Amino acid sequence: MGTFKVRLYPRESGSFPTAEALEEIEKTSRKLYEATLEAIVELESVQSFAGTHYEKVGNKLWCLRIRHGGCWARIFFTIKKGVIWLLNGYVKKSNKIPLRKLRLAIKLMKEVQYAR
Secondary structure (H helix, E strand, C coil): CCCCEEEECCCCCCCCHHHHHHHHHHHHCHHHHHHHHHHHHHHHHCCCCCCCCEEEEECCEEEEEEEECCEEEEEEEEEECCEEEEEEEEEECCCCCCHHHHHHHHHHHHHHHHHC
16 A cells, blocks of 8 residues: 545536535534544555455445444545545444445446546
């Protein structure tokens, strides 16, 4: 691994699903929001995606796992050519990944991997 650039992936409409997820996380818990921002910054110099903070969700799709107190957040990302693209995220409320969020992450991951 090494040094990465971390970028928010924009939709064609110009919106940023990860920014919207960060707003949701901030509304849930300011401390969780701060922990999420710290985890995102740490992605720039991550040495391995093994461990409790990262989960491989699918082919070329990862999930950043953040916890503060009793609150959890997830941020989906993919990697291409030294850039970590943050795709979208959510506040974890159950053991299952919300299907709508997962489908969007897969769609955006495919855009990054195959269209750029």
